[in-house]
Structure formats: C-alpha cells, structure tokens
Amino acid sequence: MSTIQDIIELRHNLHQHPEISNREKQTSARISEFVQRYHPDKTIDISHTGKAFVFEGKNPGPTVMFRAELDALPILEHTDVPYSSQNSGVSHACGHDGHMSMVAGLAPFIAENRPEKGRVVLLFQPAEEVEQGARDVVESAAFTDIAPDFIFGLHNIPGIPKGEIVLRKGTFSAASKGMIIRLTGKTSHAAEPENGISPVRAIEQIIHGLSEVAENKSAFNDLALLTIVHIRMGEVTFGTTPGDAEVMVTLRAYENNDMQKMTRLAEQVVEKAAESERLQHVISYVEDFPALENDDQCVDMLEDAVRKTGLAFGYREQPFKWSEDFSYYTQKYKGGFFGLGSGTDQPQLHNPEFNFPDDILGAGMNIFQALYKMLLT
Structure with a gap:
C-alpha cells in the first residue's frame, strides 16, 4: 500500500x-x-x-x-x-x-x-x-x-x-471558443485608396456590431461575453493600403444554447460588414469548449x-x-x-x-x- x-x-x-x-x-x-x-x-x-x-x-x-x-x-x-x-x-x-x-x-x-x-x-x-x-x-x-x-x-x-x-x-464552468475572422479585399497605393478594397470600415462595423450583440443582455438567458483579443490589418508599410485583415474574438457563455445564439449573431455581424464593404470573408473556430x-x-x-x-x-x-x-x-x-x-x-x-x-x-x-x-x- x-x-x-x-x-x-x-x-x-x-x-x-x-x-x-x-x-x-x-x-x-x-x-x-x-x-x-x-x-x-x-x-x-x-x-x-x-x-x-x-x-x-x-x-x-x-x-x-x-x-x-x-x-x-x-x-x-x-x-x-x-x-x-x-x-x-x-x-x-x-x-x-x-x-x-x-x-x-x-x-x-x-x-x-x-x-x-x-x-x-x-x-x-x-x-x-x-x-x-x-x-x-x-x-x-x-x-x-x-x-x-x-x-x-x-x-x-x-x-x-x-x-x-x-x-x-x-x-x-463556461462555454468558450475562439472566433477567427479573415477578411480579404485588394491592396492599392496609399496615395490612391479609391483603387483598393480596404477592410478598415468593415473592422469598424464588426467592432461596433459585436459590442451591440454582447450588450443586448435580454437576448440571452445568462452570461454572454464577447472579447476582441487581436486585430491585424495589412502590412507594416506607409505606401500601401491594407488588402486583408484578421480579427480574433473570444466568445464565452454560461449556457450552450446562449453560445449557439451568440455565435449565430456574431456571424451575421461579420457577413453584413463584409458584404457592405465588398470583402471576401472566412470564419473559423479554435479552442471550442462546451x-x-x-x-x-x-x-x-x-x-x-x-x-x-x-x-x-x-x-x-x-x-x-x-x-x-x-x-x-x-x-x-x-x-x-x-x-x-x-x-x-x-x-x-x-x-x-x-x-x-x-x-x-x-x-x-x-x-x-x-x-x-x-x-x-
């Protein structure tokens, strides 16, 4: 023993x-x-x-x-x-x-x-x-x-x-997942931004839209939390407008049903922003815990x-x-x-x-x- x-x-x-x-x-x-x-x-x-x-x-x-x-x-x-x-x-x-x-x-x-x-x-x-x-x-x-x-x-x-x-x-303990949003447009010379398709305004819409989802407490039974953890856009150069971007968001909820609803609403925000700014978009998930x-x-x-x-x-x-x-x-x-x-x-x-x-x-x-x-x- x-x-x-x-x-x-x-x-x-x-x-x-x-x-x-x-x-x-x-x-x-x-x-x-x-x-x-x-x-x-x-x-x-x-x-x-x-x-x-x-x-x-x-x-x-x-x-x-x-x-x-x-x-x-x-x-x-x-x-x-x-x-x-x-x-x-x-x-x-x-x-x-x-x-x-x-x-x-x-x-x-x-x-x-x-x-x-x-x-x-x-x-x-x-x-x-x-x-x-x-x-x-x-x-x-x-x-x-x-x-x-x-x-x-x-x-x-x-x-x-x-x-x-x-x-x-x-x-x-809560459900959580990492949401990765990839936006693709077209670069241009920084002197001619009208010739490109920049993700800047889409990112603004996504930040605002996700905040609205998280703040709408009446839509969920219990805690539902969205945290933007990382944003990357374009390249580090002053001569080129950005043609792509990546936004990472952590979604967290006490109930699995709330997580499913919050995921759906967040995806709708991204789809609407990408469409309005003529961007291609791909959404993927990592570290998905029920x-x-x-x-x-x-x-x-x-x-x-x-x-x-x-x-x-x-x-x-x-x-x-x-x-x-x-x-x-x-x-x-x-x-x-x-x-x-x-x-x-x-x-x-x-x-x-x-x-x-x-x-x-x-x-x-x-x-x-x-x-x-x-x-x-």
Whole structure:
C-alpha cells in the first residue's frame, strides 16, 4: 500500500518533467509505471498519449471513471522548489501534476479494496489545455469500450481555502471558443485608396456590431461575453493600403444554447460588414469548449462523499468563467466535477509561480475514495 509520501514523490517527479499537450509521452510512462504496481486488469492506450487503467469487479455493476489531465503549459517556471521544471519554458502551472497524482493515488487503494461490482477506470487524458484532448478521447473507439456510467473529475482553485470543496449543480464552468475572422479585399497605393478594397470600415462595423450583440443582455438567458483579443490589418508599410485583415474574438457563455445564439449573431455581424464593404470573408473556430454541465445525481453523490470525509464545502452561486474540456464527457455521460481549494494565498492558475500544494492531495483522494466505496463496494 502506498503512503501519502509516495503520492507526493510522484507529484514532484511529474512536476520536474512537464510536457506540453499531446507530447506527454514521458508523463504517461511515469503514470503507467506507478499504476502498474497495483495490477490493473487492463491498460488501454487512448488518443495520443492517454492511458486508461481498468480494475474489474467481481459482479455486474456500473463503470465509474476518474479523470486527470497529463499536460503542462508553455510557461517558464519561477519557483525555488528543489523539484522545479527541468524542461525549459514548460511547467505545471495549472496543477495537473497534482490532479494526476490524486487519481493515480487511487490505484493502491483499489488494490487493497477490489471492486465488488462493476469496474473502475482511471483515465489520464492528454491535451486539456488546448481543448481537443477530451474530445479526441470521447470520440475514440477505445473509449467507447469503457464508456462510463459515471465520470468524476476536479480542478484545484486558488483563492479558496486549502481543502475546501466547491460544488455546483448545472453549469460549473463556461462555454468558450475562439472566433477567427479573415477578411480579404485588394491592396492599392496609399496615395490612391479609391483603387483598393480596404477592410478598415468593415473592422469598424464588426467592432461596433459585436459590442451591440454582447450588450443586448435580454437576448440571452445568462452570461454572454464577447472579447476582441487581436486585430491585424495589412502590412507594416506607409505606401500601401491594407488588402486583408484578421480579427480574433473570444466568445464565452454560461449556457450552450446562449453560445449557439451568440455565435449565430456574431456571424451575421461579420457577413453584413463584409458584404457592405465588398470583402471576401472566412470564419473559423479554435479552442471550442462546451459548458461543463454537472449531472444533479453526481453532485448529490459528491456532496455525500464530502460529508463522509468531513471536509468543508460550499455551493457556488455562479459558474466559473473559465472553461474546462471535462465538458466533452458531461455532454454524453453523467458527470460530476468539483473544485478543490488550493489556498487563499496560492498564485493563480497559469502563473509562473504556481506550485500545486502537497497538503491538499489527501483531500482530493479522500473524496474519490468515498465515491468509489459508494458506487463499487
């Protein structure tokens, strides 16, 4: 049976060797080496670098899955810990090293308490940071074979007291997507702008039109937010009028229906502006996260598990504005996602000074263990 010190050492090892999305080969190997000590019945390669470890029960029952993320971020670490990142420019500045360690830490507990019924799956997913990770997993044939009846996950939350649990029914975190608008006209000499087709006025219309969409609160059920994050137009030259442009916008909403409506309205703004200024236009999307919608039954089970552990907890009034690709699981399966406080003085996520606190590893594992006992023993 592993001790908490073994789990801490695993986290430090993972923290020291971070890898970016879909390149987590060594991370996956380190997780596999740890979990294999506890003899899972099946080990399944899934998506790019993902792993699923299956522990079979003695009798028929539900498939219960616990998910963690493998990837780190392209952020240079600024901590003075002895196990700081050895991969220059890459660090676990979001705490996925801690999430992985808590899910892997279930393996020794399961080995000592084999499921009486059903099966448990420990899932380690690539590429959470770039959105397609969970989607690739859910769409893979390998996942279909181990499709869960219930899936659970967590994220550490800076600003919340250490070990305190954050619950919410319905939307836990927002839908978001990156909208890329490409406009194409025709360059001309800057002395003869009438001979060109410039995107300048179209960009003005798009900025104004998108602002109107976002400000029309009555059109949406809940939060709907449009943020223009980047505009590029023409080339850096004083002799030529611009003939093309690119506008990047982040769309964010608490409800998937609102996201669909906001997307449609934003596209209409772009189409109208492009047509009025005789421009060709192409719209594409990146980092498309649905809203993470918790299943009520799963949240009830989470509350029961938290009460059994004796940890402090509370229900959040509003969803978080950030996005999380666990939403791809909850679109198809009953899921429960919760927050784990990582400290009121903890640096924020994606901060180069972020380092997951070891003293909350036990809290997350205790909740997972309580869920496991509730559903599989």
